[in-house]
Amino acid sequence: MVSGGIYSGKFGELRKLFNALRLRGYRVIAPKLEDSVIRLKEVTSFDEVPYGWEDIQAPGKYSVREGGKHFRHGPDAPKRILYPPRLELFRLRPDWSVEYPKERFPPTALFAIKPCDLASISVMDRVQGGIGDPYYLALRKKLIIIVENCVEPGATCFCSTMGTGPEARDGFDIAYTRLDDDLVVFRPGSDLGVELLSELNIEPATDEVLRKYYDALKNASLKAKAPFELERLPDELELGLNSPVFKEVAERCFGCAGCNMVCPTCFCFDVIDEPELDGGAVRVRVWDGCFSYTYAEVAGGNFRKDLWARYRHWVLHKFAYWVRQFGVFGCVGCGRCITWCPAGIDLRETIKSVVEWVRSRGGS
Amino acid sequence: MEVVEGRLIPKPAVIEDVVDEAPNVRTFYLRMPEGYPEPKPGQFNELYVMGVGEVPISVSDVTQEGLVAHTVRVAGRVTEVLAEASVGDVIGVRGPYGRGWPIEQAVGKDVLIVAGGIGLAPLRPVIRHIERNRAKYGKLTILYGARAPRHLLYKYELEKYASIPNTELLLSVDKAEGPWEGHVGFVTDLIPKADIDPERTIAMICGPEIMMRFTIKRLYEVGLKDNQIYLSLERRMRCGVGLCGHCQMGPYFVCKHGPVFPHWFIKKYFWVEQI
Amino acid sequence: MTGNGRESLEIRVSNLARVEGEGGVYLKVSGGRVEYVEVHIHEAPRFFEAILKGRHYLEVPDITARICGICPLAYVMSSSRAMEKILGIKPHEEVFKLRRIAYLGEWIESHVLHIALLHAPDFLGYDSALQMVEEHGDFIRDSLKLKAWGNRVLEVVGGRPVHPVVFRVGGTYRIIRRDELLPLLKRVEEMKRRARRVLEFVANLPMPEFRQDITYVSLRNDVRYPILEGDVVTSDGERFKEEDFEKRIEVEQAKYSNSLRYRLSGGRPYCVGPLARFNLNHDLLAPEVKDKLAELGIKAPLKNAFQSIIARAAEVYHAVVELDELITSYREPPQPYVEGEVREGEAAAITEAPRGMLYHRYRIDSEGFVRYANIVAPTCQNYVAMEEDIRRLAPNLLAMPREKAQWVVEQAIRNYDPCISCSVHFIRLHIINN
Amino acid sequence: MMRRKLKVAVFKFASCSGCQLQILNMEDELLTLTDAVEFTYFLEASRATAPGPYDVTFIEGSISTPEQEELVRRVREESRILVAMGACATAGGIQALRNWLRLDDVKRAVYPNPEWVKALEHSKPVAEVVKVDYELRGCPVSKERLLSFIKQVLVGRKPYLRREALCMDCRRKGNVCVMVAKGIPCLGPVVQEGCGAICPTFGRGCYGCFGPSIDARPEALASRLREIGMKDRDVARLFKGFTGWSEKFRKVIDELEGGAR
Ligand SMILES: Cc1cc2nc3c(=O)[nH]c(=O)nc-3n(C[C@H](O)[C@H](O)[C@H](O)COP(=O)(O)OP(=O)(O)OC[C@H]3O[C@@H](n4cnc5c(N)ncnc54)[C@H](O)[C@@H]3O)c2cc1C
Numbered sequence A: 001m002v003s004g005g006i007y008s009g010k011f012g013e014l015r016k017l018f019n020a021l022r023l024r025g026y027r028v029i030a031p032k033l034e035d036s037v038i039r040l041k042e043v044t045s046f047d048e049v050p051y052g053w054e055d056i057q058a059p060g061k062y063s064v065r066e067g068g069k070h071f072r073h074g075p076d077a078p079k080r081i082l083y084p085p086r087l088e089l090f091r092l093r094p095d096w097s098v099e100y101p102k103e104r105f106p107p108t109a110l111f112a113i114k115p116c117d118l119a120s121i122s123v124m125d126r127v128q129g130g131i132g133d134p135y136y137l138a139l140r141k142k143l144i145i146i147v148e149n150c151v152e153p154g155a156t157c158f159c160s161t162m163g164t165g166p167e168a169r170d171g172f173d174i175a176y177t178r179l180d181d182d183l184v185v186f187r188p189g190s191d192l193g194v195e196l197l198s199e200l201n202i203e204p205a206t207d208e209v210l211r212k213y214y215d216a217l218k219n220a221s222l223k224a225k226a227p228f229e230l231e232r233l234p235d236e237l238e239l240g241l242n243s244p245v246f247k248e249v250a251e252r253c254f255g256c257a258g259c260n261m262v263c264p265t266c267f268c269f270d271v272i273d274e275p276e277l278d279g280g281a282v283r284v285r286v287w288d289g290c291f292s293y294t295y296a297e298v299a300g301g302n303f304r305k306d307l308w309a310r311y312r313h314w315v316l317h318k319f320a321y322w323v324r325q326f327g328v329f330g331c332v333g334c335g336r337c338i339t340w341c342p343a344g345i346d347l348r349e350t351i352k353s354v355v356e357w358v359r360s361r362g363g364s
Numbered sequence B: 001m002e003v004v005e006g007r008l009i010p011k012p013a014v015i016e017d018v019v020d021e022a023p024n025v026r027t028f029y030l031r032m033p034e035g036y037p038e039p040k041p042g043q044f045n046e047l048y049v050m051g052v053g054e055v056p057i058s059v060s061d062v063t064q065e066g067l068v069a070h071t072v073r074v075a076g077r078v079t080e081v082l083a084e085a086s087v088g089d090v091i092g093v094r095g096p097y098g099r100g101w102p103i104e105q106a107v108g109k110d111v112l113i114v115a116g117g118i119g120l121a122p123l124r125p126v127i128r129h130i131e132r133n134r135a136k137y138g139k140l141t142i143l144y145g146a147r148a149p150r151h152l153l154y155k156y157e158l159e160k161y162a163s164i165p166n167t168e169l170l171l172s173v174d175k176a177e178g179p180w181e182g183h184v185g186f187v188t189d190l191i192p193k194a195d196i197d198p199e200r201t202i203a204m205i206c207g208p209e210i211m212m213r214f215t216i217k218r219l220y221e222v223g224l225k226d227n228q229i230y231l232s233l234e235r236r237m238r239c240g241v242g243l244c245g246h247c248q249m250g251p252y253f254v255c256k257h258g259p260v261f262p263h264w265f266i267k268k269y270f271w272v273e274q275i
Numbered sequence C: 001m002t003g004n005g006r007e008s009l010e011i012r013v014s015n016l017a018r019v020e021g022e023g024g025v026y027l028k029v030s031g032g033r034v035e036y037v038e039v040h041i042h043e044a045p046r047f048f049e050a051i052l053k054g055r056h057y058l059e060v061p062d063i064t065a066r067i068c069g070i071c072p073l074a075y076v077m078s079s080s081r082a083m084e085k086i087l088g089i090k091p092h093e094e095v096f097k098l099r100r101i102a103y104l105g106e107w108i109e110s111h112v113l114h115i116a117l118l119h120a121p122d123f124l125g126y127d128s129a130l131q132m133v134e135e136h137g138d139f140i141r142d143s144l145k146l147k148a149w150g151n152r153v154l155e156v157v158g159g160r161p162v163h164p165v166v167f168r169v170g171g172t173y174r175i176i177r178r179d180e181l182l183p184l185l186k187r188v189e190e191m192k193r194r195a196r197r198v199l200e201f202v203a204n205l206p207m208p209e210f211r212q213d214i215t216y217v218s219l220r221n222d223v224r225y226p227i228l229e230g231d232v233v234t235s236d237g238e239r240f241k242e243e244d245f246e247k248r249i250e251v252e253q254a255k256y257s258n259s260l261r262y263r264l265s266g267g268r269p270y271c272v273g274p275l276a277r278f279n280l281n282h283d284l285l286a287p288e289v290k291d292k293l294a295e296l297g298i299k300a301p302l303k304n305a306f307q308s309i310i311a312r313a314a315e316v317y318h319a320v321v322e323l324d325e326l327i328t329s330y331r332e333p334p335q336p337y338v339e340g341e342v343r344e345g346e347a348a349a350i351t352e353a354p355r356g357m358l359y360h361r362y363r364i365d366s367e368g369f370v371r372y373a374n375i376v377a378p379t380c381q382n383y384v385a386m387e388e389d390i391r392r393l394a395p396n397l398l399a400m401p402r403e404k405a406q407w408v409v410e411q412a413i414r415n416y417d418p419c420i421s422c423s424v425h426f427i428r429l430h431i432i433n434n
Numbered sequence D: 001m002m003r004r005k006l007k008v009a010v011f012k013f014a015s016c017s018g019c020q021l022q023i024l025n026m027e028d029e030l031l032t033l034t035d036a037v038e039f040t041y042f043l044e045a046s047r048a049t050a051p052g053p054y055d056v057t058f059i060e061g062s063i064s065t066p067e068q069e070e071l072v073r074r075v076r077e078e079s080r081i082l083v084a085m086g087a088c089a090t091a092g093g094i095q096a097l098r099n100w101l102r103l104d105d106v107k108r109a110v111y112p113n114p115e116w117v118k119a120l121e122h123s124k125p126v127a128e129v130v131k132v133d134y135e136l137r138g139c140p141v142s143k144e145r146l147l148s149f150i151k152q153v154l155v156g157r158k159p160y161l162r163r164e165a166l167c168m169d170c171r172r173k174g175n176v177c178v179m180v181a182k183g184i185p186c187l188g189p190v191v192q193e194g195c196g197a198i199c200p201t202f203g204r205g206c207y208g209c210f211g212p213s214i215d216a217r218p219e220a221l222a223s224r225l226r227e228i229g230m231k232d233r234d235v236a237r238l239f240k241g242f243t244g245w246s247e248k249f250r251k252v253i254d255e256l257e258g259g260a261r
């Protein structure tokens, strides 16, 4: 019997859970090791999920090794699935009638995603969902989420600062935590989660298990910290708009917009209108990013022609403007933009330096 | 199988009239598609040329017959093709979008319009509105500057603005080129020349950003406060409805929080370099 | 010389059309005697030999690929094989298969381009293939589909048809998965059908009467139709190792040409390419190709240069059949590539580019940087043969209207599918040696 | 949308013919395209040639001999829109590597009779000789971009193709960054998108065939590559490829090579 409590079971129960999802007809998207990188891909067998592997992340560096206990998120975020990088929106025939691509949005389960990525979905819910992006909503409606809490955050993770991890708070169907080799703690987060868990061989967690569980998560949360606090951060950053830090960091930046692309919440897009030989046209939406030169370019000028201004906009958007726009931070602390930055720039350091600059000038 | 209809779909509108306003500037009067809501002064539409692309263009008039005018300056790829369109052609439209001028807040007050170049286009509906509801507003002052006399918009009705009761019209050009009775210099130079009552004026500004910054400084000098100043901003736009992210200015999406903003609202960001 | 009254003829085509690159042909016959035949190459020299010096061995395939956009893979393959010999690398068998797959894709793409778009119009009197669509639509469509499929093979295996990116010395940059290749087979039967039809079409083209007296040269390995490996064989009965190639040829530079030209020892003009390969290896063609040829009454050897189009079409058909086998049997290799021991050394390799044997020789230093390079492209080897053909055609030309004569001269050159871009970059080069 | 057929010319200069081949590689579209486009000068495809003026002229290849310099000037006069197509025409191409060497040495290295061979001191991009209206980058150009370009001209708009960093396309495509995951040097961050990020897709770093992106910062990439342990000369060689002669890359190369030219 399962209701909204905390349960524990053996590792094998995860396999059952995975299979249950498949049996219910879900397309299961899960971490999967491919060419030495943990991707987020469709997975057809539980054995493909890289339990027993660990990733090692650092600014501008990524690798995996076998034998580690805990994998974390790789370069792919749920954004890739819910908000595809390239989407044909419609075609116009020469007589202006509209033709929609017949896209299929199959019911999808995200399995073993991380709390930061879960949080990124709730950020997207406020952004894309809030503005009613129909493509997003069509996929989102049918999404089921099984999240794996983080016992061992990585070196670029700072979810506990951002308040998004290492333990998932809400918005999931099931959250599980691997405590040791054969002990898994489960928590349902929705009716569907309760229903799925009832099919497993699990029991209410004993006090001992609970203690272990809380300890593990507490420990983890001490690790996933950034060298800054959220309190007053938006205001402090806005006071730092003229800080030289942005210019200094931008010296090392390539402006490749890789961070925009890997960030699980960056949502900007470009619209590409293309004529067809028959006199009609097609409109395509592709991911864009504020690092790209043309992003703020208009006929006759560019509002952010210098890279430092683009860099500053990005940092400010994530940590200040976003809060004003959507009531949450635009960053979930996943650290992707740090690991996957080919220049190895560490966002946490930038923020820390700006805050220091502001404080040194008596601001805040 | 599921077909998802998105937003961002232009609907066909017919061009009913085209007026050449100035070199490289033309006004298109459009018969809008069914269901198109009446635009408010300061709002804009996304105009689309089949296969060419889409541009945000302010509504510059709504005629008695319900045609919606757009005054377009050739600036780049889309506007260049758009400007070639002629009567009978069909273009795509979406809108109206954005928040317009504070015509409600300005009821009972004096209205000061400061426009530079193409910036008069989004303000023309304000002039029209005041003209049609003359009793509701105080003094109307129109300060308008262009590069040269031939670049002035709406030449055929500009002078008529001056004959709207209780209205002052002052013109300025950067360079006179031929006979010219108005001011030569910056449009901002007209501010001290105009008769402005700082206690009861609402200022509405549209033009290039530096012109707007100078204007604000001048308005401070004559005693206007931030909450009396409104300006219409321009940013790159790819969607017009707050989805694509491009038009952000600080935390604001110019397309949906603007394009018209009270100055106090955006002051913190508006003056920051390359914000 | 001939009864048709005309004794002299002068033809000057300064810009040859429907060839890859920039060249011209000049012919002067007076008093019934051929005064000169000159195939001019005014393609600008690009000095690859000089550029290569000091480049790392891993970069050589990518750089030499740019000699020719039509057969870039041939350059990648010849240079990779030469480097592998130096470094003592033996690529995995499946990598070898993959190379052959890509190479055959390139053959199809390049051959069909020539057959349909460049050469066929000649036989029927069209200026371009696009004009043929109306009357010979099926042939053009078959050809375009085949060409697209050949390109598709290259895209799947190498990323793009022109200058594919995946091949490197020792193998590929990443493992090409079997599941990436298999979808190609969906259309393979259709392609066989189209290839048969193209072969039929070209076999029935009106052919000018002409018999070459020339030596054919190609690779031969006695196991497979030659592409990536073999000894050099000639129709004069010689057989020697690729390493010895340079010893068996003579090089000349003509003042009117930016390209060097080659003869076999003893000053013999020779020809490489589909006709030569076909004549020397027809026994190794796939059985169904042989059957089809027999049905069409085509017997090897083909000694009429105009029939090169038939050899090409036969090779296209063969390529589709072999691709079917290769893709079906392909298994992913354990490693994408084998790393060699970087050491000083020198080696040569030949592979069969669509237009014939492509010879590369390199010397690298102990850090893997190129010290010396020599490349002999197929087309340079054929210039003498082209001139020879035209010389032999001269009597017939005198009997033709001028327009027609000029056309035939051009066609005689197009018979070789000359790739002029390739040909100017190779000279017997002695890279500055320090 | 299409009124009269667009007159298109294709001229070849010093090149490998790969870019013009990309036109013939549009197998699926070729026949439809010829309804709207007339190739009035395209030697590789047709014997029949018509004199200018041309609506659109695609130039393949770099300008590397005195005759070519002459010819391209004449072609410019005959062309309404002149498009430099491919790495050779836009950046001098791989043959521009000789620009770092002395021409005499180069000639002597290659030809037994160097005095017979005429060449300019440098292999130049077309824009160094005449005004170029558009650039279509790549070695070779991308077929998709070429087609899109032609369609945009047909519809009457000034063609536009994104020119941001390749990384964006690479990551959109779902590639794993080879620099980060494998430590493979990649020019993607400073190279213009357009190829579809093929090299990273096939497990290697970008070697630069599309040349610098719109706001490229090759100097930043160069210092990062040195920071992760590459030698100056190897970094220089990385940039010194198909588009090495482009202004931005040239600058970095010269700095790394100590200004030696
Ligand atoms: C709210 C608003 C109202 C406007 N009203 C008018 C008007 O009434 N009359 C008028 O002539 N112009 C107006 N503009 C400016 C007009 O939108 C640009 O001149 C036009 O987008 C240029 O497009 P283009 O394709 O010709 O130029 P390109 O430089 O080729 O631009 C390509 C694309 O970039 C974007 N873009 C470029 N410049 C701008 C810009 N200034 N603003 C927004 N997006 C841009 C567009 O999406 C455009 O399709 C307005 C702009 C905004 C934001």
Ligand code: SF4
Binding pocket: A259, A262, A263, A264, A265, A266, A318, A330, A331, A332, A333, A334, A335, A336, A337, A338, A347
């Ligand atoms: S800004 Fe960086 S750390 Fe924050 S959510 Fe985006 S990618 Fe993750």
Ligand code: SF4
Binding pocket: A256, A258, A342, D166, D167, D168, D170, D171, D175, D176, D177, D178, D179, D180, D186, D187, D188, D189, D197, D200, D205, D206
């Ligand atoms: S692989 Fe290269 S192009 Fe792709 S993201 Fe990394 S640096 Fe950029």
Ligand code: SF4
Binding pocket: C165, D139, D166, D191, D195, D196, D197, D198, D199, D200, D205, D206, D207, D208, D209, D210, D211
């Ligand atoms: S990734 Fe770079 S080198 Fe590779 S094809 Fe694209 S532009 Fe060329």
